[in-house]
Amino acid sequence: MTFMEKTPTLFQRDPEDRKRVLPEANPECQWVLDGEGVATRKYDGTCVLLDTDGTWWARREVRPGRPRPPHYRPVVTDENTGKTMGWEPIRQSAYARYHAEALAAAPAEREPGTYELIGEKINGNPEGVRGHALIAHADAERLDAPRELEALRAFLMSRPWSEGIVWHHPDGRKAKLKYRDFA
Numbered sequence: 001m002t003f004m005e006k007t008p009t010l011f012q013r014d015p016e017d018r019k020r021v022l023p024e025a026n027p028e029c030q031w032v033l034d035g036e037g038v039a040t041r042k043y044d045g046t047c048v049l050l051d052t053d054g055t056w057w058a059r060r061e062v063r064p065g066r067p068r069p070p071h072y073r074p075v076v077t078d079e080n081t082g083k084t085m086g087w088e089p090i091r092q093s094a095y096a097r098y099h100a101e102a103l104a105a106a107p108a109e110r111e112p113g114t115y116e117l118i119g120e121k122i123n124g125n126p127e128g129v130r131g132h133a134l135i136a137h138a139d140a141e142r143l144d145a146p147r148e149l150e151a152l153r154a155f156l157m158s159r160p161w162s163e164g165i166v167w168h169h170p171d172g173r174k175a176k177l178k179y180r181d182f183a
Helices: 027-033 096-105 149-157
Strands: 011-014 017-025 038-042 046-050 056-062 073-077 084-089 113-119 132-136 164-168 174-178
Touching: 017 027, 027 174, 056 096, 096 113, 096 132, 149 164, 149 174
Parallel strands: none
Antiparallel strands: 011 017, 038 164, 046 056, 046 113, 056 084, 073 084, 113 132, 164 174
């Protein structure tokens, strides 16, 4: 159950203000600027996972020195921040109730993979949905996004409802750019 890799940001982070990007490409993501990959909308919610056994998990970040929750499955630790990202059973997550509402609102056979849980009680509901919903990351809305820094800035600033963009390369690589990287 990995399904969690840190997606690199398209542009280099400003070392003096890590919340902002510089007008320099991240070498790991040059493929995006070279015109490769498909752009999709990055939804603003919380990530959940349906594993191949049919068990739901919630993404959970644990800061250094903090205890891990019961049954936590660590996946990766960020070497810069020391934070560990992993999965906890959805039933013990703070989002369990809203996840159950989303499942009840749209009962369907779901494929294993990652989903974005969005709704009225998630991150202030920037997506503007009634109730709660699950969006499969594999089904994210495709975008006709530009690939130059200033054009991307204008594109994202004109869409304050969007958390950002995720590019998907055919070989599995990903790159992201968030609205807040410019805001």
